[in-house]
Amino acid sequence: MGEGTSHMKVLLVYPNIVETPKDISLGLAIISSLLKKHNHKVKLLDSTFHNPNKQEIELITKQFDPDLVAVTAATNDLENAIRICKIIKNIKLVPIICGGYHATISPQDILDQDCFDVAAIGEAEQSLLEFINTLEKKEYNYKINNLWIKKEKEIIKNEISSLNQDLNSLPFADREIFDYQKYIDANRGLATFMSSKGCPFQCSYCINKVLMEKYKGKGKYLRFRSIDNLVKEIKQVTNNYKVKEIEFYDDTFTLNKERTKEFAEKYKKEINIPFYINARVNAVSKQDFKLLKKAGCIRISIGIESGDPYIRNTILKRNQTNEQIINTFKWAREEGIKTYAFNMIGIPYEDEKSIKKTIALNQIAKPDYIGVSIFNAFKGTELYDLCKKNNWLKEKNSSSYFQSTNVIHPNFTIKKLKKLRDHFGYNIFKQTSKKRAYIDLIDKKLTKIPLYTRLRSKLIEKGIKKIIEK
Secondary structure, three states, X not given: OOOOOOOOEEEEEEOOOOOOOOOOOHHHHHHHHHHHHOOOEEEEEEOOOOOOOHHHHHHHHHHHOOOEEEEEOOHHHHHHHHHHHHHHHHHOOOOEEEEOHHHHHOHHHHHOXXXXXXXXXXXXXXXXXXXXXHHHOOXXXXXXXXXXXXXXXXXXXXXXXXXXXXXXXXXXOOOHHHOHHHHHHXXXXXXXXXXXXXOOOOOOOOOHHHHHHHOOOOOOOOEEOOHHHHHHHHHHHHHHOOOOEEEEOOOOOOOOHHHHHHHHHHHHHHOOOOEEEEEOOOOOOHHHHHHHHHHOEEEEEEEEEOOOHHHHHHHOOOOOOHHHHHHHHHHHHHOOOEEEEEEEEOOOOOOHHHHHHXXXXXXXXXXXXXXXXXXXXXXXXHHHHHHHHOOOEOOOOOOOOOOOOOEOOOOOOHHHHHHHHHHHHHHHHOOOOHHHHHHHHHXXXXXXXXXXXXXXXXXXXXXXXXXXXX
């Protein structure tokens, strides 16, 4: 853009209400970088640490006076996104574009809301930029890929673009707009990164299967950033923020073995900060653990999800044996890497016997840390369709992964599920450490209190886990 050109003012909205972990939207942060690169002015309205009230939203809207509003929304925070955008729309009749997982899976849901004018589908960074650039020219282009756009009483449904195969071409996430040090401090000194996009597995409860189908014929779905590109971004962040540890959010970090080897060598040499990854049973080897340990990996998160083979493999479609799960945790332990186990309860067809099997499998696998969420059915997934078919869906979406569900379970009330969740860690740890079991029980009770959550983060940062684990 040339000198003297009037730039667009874009208000980004992050309606995040997730209790834990507190983290930024990397998607919005990349969009912010892209917009700034093209000389647009960007402001963020972020509800992660404080959900703004009507007066606060009105004040931000009046003061910034945006030309466009762009919001990202997952299913659980869609209601908050709608609340915020309705208030903005009442102050200024500005175009509002909504992207994110829910818009990708069900753009019609988005456009059924009066406050939204455009639904952005899939990886739509360039489409958003194109839309903004046409608005700047006082035009309104209805023919932009990845966008569904309202036009009077109809909706212009544009096709989805091919996937960007060169992830290195994307700018680094704009963490500054999020006041990123606050996030790091709330996350015990942890900075987070993504080094790939996509996951090749087709679990029935996950959005990845739907996205693969949506992008069929549109290019390779699983794509990786180069290790050099990743290292460069990590250096940028560690040079600008106080970072104690790093976590990679990739669904399955170890899929590409040559890349894992290259990462281990370069990370140790150029970064050398303790890090965490996610790995999948039957997609990680003992050799991977050896390499990662040498590189500085201190924790690996692995999905158990259910200890009942029928629930895990027939219902969730995870295709993993108990033996594979036990061996994966054992390999990590042998290399001196701590493990975190993901578990779910309240899965369709699950009963208390199934949950007891999940507890028993955790006792054998011996993870160092345990997470357990209450199952929620997300629109577009196989299990959502199953729940809908059986009239197991509530009218309202859940706003929490840990305290509520949108599923009416034939075998459990939500009160019962919450009790099972609160006692889950206790029942696993009581075999090996009564102290650890009672601490986990108390922790689960208190995590519902925001003040405790902040104090807990500080205690973890100071090393209380080492005391607990003794």
